[in-house]
Amino acid sequence: MALLSVRNLHARVGDKDILKGIDLEVAPGEVHAIMGPNGSGKSTLASVLAGRDAYEVTQGEVLLDGKSLLGMAPEARATEGVFLAFQYPVEIPGVGNLHFLRTALNAQRRVRGLEELDAMDFLQLAKEKSKLVQLDQAFMNRSVNEGFSGGEKKRNEIFQMAVLEPRLGILDETDSGLDIDALRTVAGGVNALRSPSRAMVLITHYQRLLDYIVPDKVHVMAAGRIVRSGGRELALELEEKGYGWLGLKDGPGGKGGEARR
Amino acid sequence: MTAGLARYLDVASRFQARGAASEPAWVKRVRQQGLAQFERQGLPTTRDEAWKYTPVSPIAEGHFAPVEDVGDTAALAARVEALALPGPRWVFVDGRFVPALSSVEGLPRGVTLQPLADALRDDGARLESELGQRALAEAHPFTALNAALLEDGAVLRLARGALSEVPVQLLFLTRGDAPVLASPRVVVVAEEGSEATLVETYASAGGAGPTFTNAVTEVTLGDNASLHHFRLQAEGDAALHVGGLHVRQGRDSRFASHAFALGAALARNEVHVAFAGEGGDATLNGLYVGRDAQHLDQRTALDHAVPRCSSRELYKGVLDDQSRGTFHGLVRVRKDAQRTDARQQNRNLLLSEKAQADARPQLEILADDVKCAHGAAVGRLDAQALFYLRSRGIPRDEAERLLTYAFARELVEAVPAGALRQRVEGLLARKLPGAARGGVTP
Numbered sequence: 060m061a062l063l064s065v066r067n068l069h070a071r072v073g074d075k076d077i078l079k080g081i082d083l084e085v086a087p088g089e090v091h092a093i094m095g096p097n098g099s100g101k102s103t104l105a106s107v108l109a110g111r112d113a114y115e116v117t118q119g120e121v122l123l124d125g126k127s128l129l130g131m132a133p134e135a136r137a138t139e140g141v142f143l144a145f146q147y148p149v150e151i152p153g154v155g156n157l158h159f160l161r162t163a164l165n166a167q168r169r170v171r172g173l174e175e176l177d178a179m180d181f182l183q184l185a186k187e188k189s190k191l192v193q194l195d196q197a198f199m200n201r202s203v204n205e206g207f208s209g210g211e212k213k214r215n216e217i218f219q220m221a222v223l224e225p226r227l228g229i230l231d232e233t234d235s236g237l238d239i240d241a242l243r244t245v246a247g248g249v250n251a252l253r254s255p256s257r258a259m260v261l262i263t264h265y266q267r268l269l270d271y272i273v274p275d276k277v278h279v280m281a282a283g284r285i286v287r288s289g290g291r292e293l294a295l296e297l298e299e300k301g302y303g304w305l306g307l308k309d310g311p312g313g314k315g316g317e318a319r320r
Numbered sequence: 321m322t323a324g325l326a327r328y329l330d331v332a333s334r335f336q337a338r339g340a341a342s343e344p345a346w347v348k349r350v351r352q353q354g355l356a357q358f359e360r361q362g363l364p365t366t367r368d369e370a371w372k373y374t375p376v377s378p379i380a381e382g383h384f385a386p387v388e389d390v391g392d393t394a395a396l397a398a399r400v401e402a403l404a405l406p407g408p409r410w411v412f413v414d415g416r417f418v419p420a421l422s423s424v425e426g427l428p429r430g431v432t433l434q435p436l437a438d439a440l441r442d443d444g445a446r447l448e449s450e451l452g453q454r455a456l457a458e459a460h461p462f463t464a465l466n467a468a469l470l471e472d473g474a475v476l477r478l479a480r481g482a483l484s485e486v487p488v489q490l491l492f493l494t495r496g497d498a499p500v501l502a503s504p505r506v507v508v509v510a511e512e513g514s515e516a517t518l519v520e521t522y523a524s525a526g527g528a529g530p531t532f533t534n535a536v537t538e539v540t541l542g543d544n545a546s547l548h549h550f551r552l553q554a555e556g557d558a559a560l561h562v563g564g565l566h567v568r569q570g571r572d573s574r575f576a577s578h579a580f581a582l583g584a585a586l587a588r589n590e591v592h593v594a595f596a597g598e599g600g601d602a603t604l605n606g607l608y609v610g611r612d613a614q615h616l617d618q619r620t621a622l623d624h625a626v627p628r629c630s631s632r633e634l635y636k637g638v639l640d641d642q643s644r645g646t647f648h649g650l651v652r653v654r655k656d657a658q659r660t661d662a663r664q665q666n667r668n669l670l671l672s673e674k675a676q677a678d679a680r681p682q683l684e685i686l687a688d689d690v691k692c693a694h695g696a697a698v699g700r701l702d703a704q705a706l707f708y709l710r711s712r713g714i715p716r717d718e719a720e721r722l723l724t725y726a727f728a729r730e731l732v733e734a735v736p737a738g739a740l741r742q743r744v745e746g747l748l749a750r751k752l753p754g755a756a757r758g759g760v761t762p
Contacts, residue, residue, distance in 0.1 A: 109711050110710075110711070111707055111711075112707075132710065132715075132716065133707060133710040133711045134710045134711075134712075134713050134714055134715050134716065134719075136711075137710070137711055137712055137713035138713050142711075142712075143711050145708065145711075148708070149702075149704045149705050149707075149708040151702075151705045151708065151709070151723070151726065152726060153723075153725070153726025153727065153729050153730070154709075154722050154723070154726045159709070159712075159714075159722070160712070162714055162718065162722065163709070163712035163713045163714050164713075166713045166714050166715060166718065167713040170713075202726075203708075219712065223712065223713070
């Protein structure tokens with residue numbers, strides 16, 4: 060059975076339809092990449108899966124291990140095993156990074172009926188997991204993402220994923236804003252977290268990330284739908300021919316500067 | 321004359337009539353003048369500009385009166401232990417000093433703490449020239465009422481160069497078993513080069529009925545003296561509270577006020593600082609946390625009357641339910657007060673649709689060579705941050721609590737680490753979202 064099943068998913072913001080019928084099946088152990096031009100709805104899909112309430116789901120269903128996620132609060136989805144690595148991780152002054160993460164882990168453990176970790180045990184765990192993405196101790200004790208560089212923020216996201224050990228990791232443009240060294244580090248962390256029981260969905264504009272995290276399947280989104288699915292070679296073909304090859308323009312305005320970043 | 325004013329005048333007249341014949345003439349005069357000033361000014365209403373945001377009608381309509389005899393207070397010992405820190409503490413119940421609950425053990429040499437009643441009787445020569453000099457009865461109706469009912473309180477004296485490392489604590493408990501009017505007066509005189517920390521805690525005990533605390537503290541800081549003043553107002557849900565802290569700073573003196581307004585149905589907390597010598601430095605920190613229908617007003621006035629003084633002011637409000645908070649901060653820089661450096665910040669966090677905050681900064685700058693900055697803001701919890709926390713599995717109420725505490729923590733961390741900060745954290749924890757409803761006192 061698929062770990063994640065998205066069926067005929069429609070969603071909108073206000074009266075603007077953004078997702079217009081997404082179908083996606085991801086099996087345990089698989090890594091799927093979702094590519095597409097700006098404005099195609101990739102990031103909206105990530106937000107809807109994680110439960111951001113700015114979006115209204117008008118049709119369809121999302122199942123994790125056969126259990127419906129729609130209608131669940133974001134914290135309940137997290138406890139079911141959904142993790143979203145944010146494209147723009149939020150800075151939260153005054154909330155310590157480690158305190159935040161221990162609160163999150165213990166909240167999840169509580170719901171699952173597991174014993175909470177005390178400060179010492181948690182610190183041990185955090186130290187071990189931080190090595191995956193070479194996150195310096197100094198960052199662990201600062202306020203959440205406050206004053207972090209772009210690369211540090213993305214490493215912090217993967218560090219959190221490592222600690223929370225989700226069933227499904229959704230990585231929303233985790234590669235954006237990273238130089239090649241940071242990209243290697245982050246990708247290394249993600250690869251280390253691949254496991255037969257865990258699935259990942261990588262959302263990206265560029266195929267570059269897929270040189271480091273090799274996906275099992277690649278999907279191309281455009282105008283709120285998945286217009287093409289295939290293997291790894293689909294990403295390479297896109298890289299070579301551009302989105303125009305699929306009859307797509309490179310995104311309607313707004314974020315059009317992204318390609319030049 | 322309103323019925324409320326007539327009732328207070330009657331209460332004060334009876335109080336003055338019962339005073340012992342042996343009391344010094346000057347004390348009687350202070351009370352009589354207080355009564356006259358109170359009658360002249362009357363009870364304020366929201367039509368008075370200075371009271372526009374403070375609906376004093378519960379005070380005007382209440383039948384509050386001073387307590388003559390507090391009776392047996394032994395049952396309060398546990399409450400005192402829960403609220404006080406180790407070290408010297410004086411405990412007042414319903415406005416009256418209770419020696420049996422108090423201890424001056426640990427007061428260092430050069431630091432003396434005297435019950436106001438004793439000082440009025442024995443120390444008239446000095447006290448007459450100090451009492452009522454910072455807090456002027458003619459300038460404030462509730463200061464006048466406090467003077468009219470002058471009887472109990474404390475006098476803290478710091479001799480030249482005296483250094484008190486342990487905080488001096490004054491704990492004011494009101495019992496809601498009767499409509500008590502408590503009017504403590506605290507006089508602090510810090511001589512040249514002395515340093516101390518004073519903690520005033522206001523809390524409730526006993527019944528849940530209304531009480532009215534009308535407290536006045538007067539502080540005179542000598543040259544190069546330093547005082548850290550903490551005011552923890554955590555009275556019960558039915559309490560009414562008016563507090564005035566009046567400070568005069570000598571040359572190169574340092575004053576820090578940390579005002580936490582957590583309790584009471586209606587509370588107004590005023591801090592007035594006047595710089596009388598160059599080089600003075602004042603820090604005014606305030607945190608007000610309201611919920612239910614609480615009304616919490618903060619009023620500060622900084623008088624930069626002389627050159628080269630600096631002031632730093634940071635007040636933050638957290639308002640939930642239908643509560644309302646006001647910050648009114650006056651910074652006056654007089655014509656001769658060149659090279660003044662004054663900064664004022666007020667930030668408010670609204671946690672519900674019906675909560676309300678009014679930020680009223682007021683700067684009057686008559687000197688030209690000054691640095692003055694101020695800012696005010698009213699906002700809500702950051703939706704992005706809330707989603708981020710929840711997406712990691714943190715339940716909504718816990719996430720709100722984390723973010724709210726993050727907003728307030730700057731003011732908690734301005735309290736030196738240790739027992740006092742823990743006490744502040746404990747009182748605050750009872751007020752933040754997700755905390756059990758009910759009184760804020762342990």
